[in-house]
Amino acid sequence: MTSYHGGKQRIGKALAEVIYDVATEVAEDDDFVIKGYCEPFCGMLGVYQHIPDLFDDHKLKYKAGDTNESVIKMWNAAQKGWKPPTTCDEVQYDRLKASKTPSAIKGFVGHQCSFGGIFFGGFIGRYGKSTSIVTSADKVRRIASEVDGVSFTHGSYTQFSRLKGFIIYCDPPYAGTQCRYGDRFDTDKFWNWCRKMSKDNLVFVSEYSKPPGDAVEVYRSKSRPTKAFGKKTSGAEKMFMYE
Numbered sequence: 544m545t546s547y548h549g550g551k552q553r554i555g556k557a558l559a560e561v562i563y564d565v566a567t568e569v570a571e572d573d574d575f576v577i578k579g580y581c582e583p584f585c586g587m588l589g590v591y592q593h594i595p596d597l598f599d600d601h602k603l604k605y606k607a608g609d610t611n612e613s614v615i616k617m618w619n620a621a622q623k624g625w626k627p628p629t630t631c632d633e634v635q636y637d638r639l640k641a642s643k644t645p646s647a648i649k650g651f652v653g654h655q656c657s658f659g660g661i662f663f664g665g666f667i668g669r670y671g672k673s674t675s676i677v678t679s680a681d682k683v684r685r686i687a688s689e690v691d692g693v694s695f696t697h698g699s700y701t702q703f704s705r706l707k708g709f710i711i712y713c714d715p716p717y718a719g720t721q722c723r724y725g726d727r728f729d730t731d732k733f734w735n736w737c738r739k740m741s742k743d744n745l746v747f748v749s750e751y752s753k754p755p756g757d758a759v760e761v762y763r764s765k766s767r768p769t770k771a772f773g774k775k776t777s778g779a780e781k782m783f784m785y786e
């Protein structure tokens with residue numbers, strides 16, 4: 544599967560293991576009963592795909608959401624056995640990009656046939672890349688089998704505002720970066736939501752810099768200096784947990 548900027552395919556396993564270690568330790572220390580796991584910004588499941596296996600003994604409820612309705616349709620279809628296409632030409636890519644109707648194939652092609660995996664960020668064939676997406680198609684099917692107990696729902700992260708007793712891992716559009724996912728993302732409103740949710744849940748957030756308030760850093764990847772959405776960053780991915 545294409546590893547895209549903002550996606551967590553490369554470091555997803557490491558993040559999932561940190562979430563598991565920290566959450567189970569805090570739960571034990573604070574008598575917090577973990578009832579479920581939720582990703583409100585699930586995207587291509589870079590982290591999520593590793594979670595059910597880690598929490599195998601915990602009998603959790605699993606929830607996921609995203610404002611990209613096509614991606615949600617893709618996961619719902621893949622859970623029911625849908626087979627993604629293994630090739631895509633530029634005509635089909637442009638047709639899906641222009642289509643106003645969300646669909647599983649649009650969710651798949653939009654990420655997997657795009658340069659850098661950025662949703663409809665430019666047809667891969669134009670950048671000298673192979674247009675064969677056999678590996679990506681196989682990977683989507685494999686991931687879908689690993690998250691077969693997850694309930695996927697389309698919508699904003701606030702659809703999960705009533706959760707209690709959950710581990711909530713958020714991988715939102717990063718603060719200060721140009722949002723490629725639609726409307727400009729209101730980071731301050733999101734951080735307020737995290738603080739509120741952390742009263743009854745264990746809230747983890749991926750960000751480049753520490754969010755305001757009681758968030759502590761629990762993970763930092765190696766530096767990979769890069770330019771993300773027009774902004775220079777050290778490239779070190781960080782994850783914080785609200786206390």
Ligand SMILES: C[S@@+](CC[C@H](N)C(=O)[O-])C[C@H]1O[C@@H](n2cnc3c(N)ncnc32)[C@H](O)[C@@H]1O
Nearest residue numbers: 549551584586587588589609610611699700714
């Ligand atoms: C950085 S990506 C998540 C990547 C994901 N962790 C992965 O490994 O592929 C951010 C995701 O948030 C979604 N998104 C943007 N604004 C949102 C909102 N207000 N509520 C929920 N999802 C949103 C985007 O569609 C995108 O899939």
